[in-house]
Amino acid sequence: MSETLAVGAPEAPQRPPRPTGRPSKRLRLARLRDLALVPPIIALLIYGYTLKPDVFLTKSYLVDTVLKYQTELALVVLAEALVLIVGKFDLSLESVVGIAPAVAVFLVVGQTSMLGAPWPTWTVLPVALAFGALIGVFNGLLVVRFKLSAFIVTLAMLIALRGLQLAIVGGATISNLANRIPTIDNLGSLRILTVPLSIWIVVVAFAVGVVVLGYTRFGRSIYAVGGNADAARAAGIRVERVIWVTFIVAGALAALAGLMLSARLGSVAANQGNGMIFTVFAAAVIGGISLDGGKGSLVGALTGVVLLGLIQNVLTLAQVKPDQIQAVNGLVILVALVLARLTSGKAQD
C-alpha cells in the first residue's frame, strides 16, 4: 500500500533530490494539471455568452450570479481538499455547514436561557468558528488517537451532527437574521470595491492556503503525510499532529462557510448543507485532488468549483426542463472531464 502511494505521489518530498532538468519538467506538468479545467470553463463561458450576449460576460453578472453563489462551496472544497491531501476523508463537513451557524445563531437569538443565552450578537462569528474547530478536534481524536477509519468516523459524525442540529433548533428554520444580527447582515451584503465580502473571504482563504501548502514546512508536511505516512514519520514529521491540525482547520473553514451561507440566505435552515458533500467531492476530484492523498493543488480545486458553478448557472439560463436538469448536469460534468482530459493530455487519477 505504501509503495503504491509513493509511486503515485511524485510531490512527496521524501524523495531524494533529482538531477537537474527533472524538477522544472515536473513543475510544468503539475501546473498543466492545475489548468486542465480551463478549456471547459472557457467553453461554458462562450456558450453562456451565446445564450445572453447582453449580460453574460459582464462583471456584475459573473460576480453576482455565478461566483457569489459558489463561495460557500469553495470554502468547503478548500477544507476537504486539505483533508484529502493529508490522506484522510471528512464527510462530516456538510453537517458542520449546518450546525456551526445554527449553534452560534441559536445562542444569540434562540428561545433559550442555556449557557447564559442570549449572547451578544458579535459572538456569532467566533462561536461558529470555535464550534467547527471543536468538531475537527473530535474527528481528529477518533481518527488519530483511536485509529478509527476517517471515512466511517466522519460518516457517523455527519449523521450525528445533523441530528444534533435538529434537536437543538427543534427542526425549525431560524429566520429573519439579517435584521437581528449585524455580523450576518455584513457577511451577506457588505461589498468591498463593489465585490461581495464573501468572494474576498474565498480569495484570501485560497491565497493563504496556496502559500501555506507551497512554501511552509507545515504545508509540505501535509503532502508528505498524505503521500506516504510511514516515510513522513521516518523523515521526522509528526504525522499525527499534522493530520489532527488539518481536521481542525477543515472544521473551522466549514463553519465559516456555513455562516456565510446563512448570511446569504438570511436564515439557518434545519437542513442547511444537507447533501452538499457530494458536490464538494465532485469539485475537489474534478479539480485534480486525488482521493488517495498526497496529490492535488488548491488552484485546481478552485477551478473545479468555478466549473460546477458555471454549469449550474448556464443550465438555469438555458431553461433546461426541471425534470431533466439533473441528468443534463451530470452529463455536462462528464463532457467537461473528457474535454479536460483531451486538452491537458494527462491521464487522470
Next chain:
Amino acid sequence: MTIGVTARGVLGLSMAVALVASAAACSKDSAEPAAGGGGTGSVGVDLPRADSDFWNAYASYITPKAGEVGVELTAQTNSQNDIQKVISNVDSLVTQGAKALVIAPQDTGAIGPKLDELAQKKIPVVSVDTRPDNGSVYMVVRADNRAYGTKACEFLGEKLGGRGKVIEFQGALSSINGRDRSEAFKECMTTKFPGITVFEEPTEWEGSKAQAALETRLSTDPDIKGVYMQAGGVFLDPTLQVLKQRKLLVPPTDPRHIFIVSNDGIPQELDAIRKGEIDATVSQPADAYAQYGLYWARQAMEGVTPKEGPTDHGSSVIKLPNGYEDQLPAPLITKDNVDDPALWGNKK
C-alpha cells in the same frame, strides 16, 4: 495501481451506502400486532420529517388535538422523509398496540403494499397531506395542492394584469405535492394568462438554489414582476435577501414592486405580509391536518363508514378508488385577512 486504491475508496463508499440501505430494508419484515398493547384503541402517529417549519407546526398540534378529539396516542415516530422508515415505524407502532394510524407518506407510490397489509390486519390508516397512489386507506386528509397552484396563478395573473414575467420556485418534482402545485400553476397560466411568461426553477426545496435562480433571472430579465414560491419556510428569507440587496422591496404602489405569492401559511409569512414584503400566501392548515387526521382515526376505530358530501367542518368528503378523501379548505391570505384569528399561523 493508484487507480486500484481509488476504486477501493469508491467500493467502500458504495458498500457503506448498501449497508445503510439494507439495514433500512431489513425492517420491512412485518410485525404482528401485540395483543392489548396500549389499552383500548390508541392511535399511532408517524410524522414525515423533522426539518421543515410546516411539519414542525403539525407535530406540535398532535398532542393537544388528540386531547380535543379524545383519542389516546400510542406513540409518535418520525420517518425523516424516508419511505423505508415509514414502513418500519408503522410496524413499530402496530407492535406497540396502535389500533389506527395517522401517517403522511411523502412517497405516494411506495406505500401501497404496506397499506394493503394493514387493511388485512384491520388497522385503519389515515393519510395526511398525501394521497397514496394505491393501497386502501380509510381517509385521506389534505388540502387540494392543485388549488394552491391555481390560487397563486390567479392572484399573480390579476395583479400583473395578464402580462409580464414571473418566476416559480418549484419544490421537488419527486414529491406529489410539489408536482401538483407545479402542474396546476402551469395549466392555469397557459389557459387563463397566456400573456405571462413563467420561468420554472427546480429547487429540490432548497433555499440556496432558489436564490441563485432568482439572482440569475433578475440579471437577465430585470422586468420580472412576480414570484411564486411553493413553500414559505425555505424560500422566504432567501428571496427577501435578494430583493433587499437589489432594492426591490418596495410597496405595491411602486411600479418596481414584485408581487410575491407563497404557500404554507407559517407565522413568518404572515409577518412578511403584514410588513408588505410579500403579497399573499395560501394557508396549508397544519392545525386542521392534525385535528381531522386524528378525528377520522377515531371515527375509524368506532366503525363509522365515511359519507360523501360536505362535512360539519367546512370541507367535503369525496370517494377515491382506494378510500375517501376529506378535502380541507386552504384559504388565500392577503393583507386584507392576514389578522384573521382563525388562521393557524396566528395562533399560539
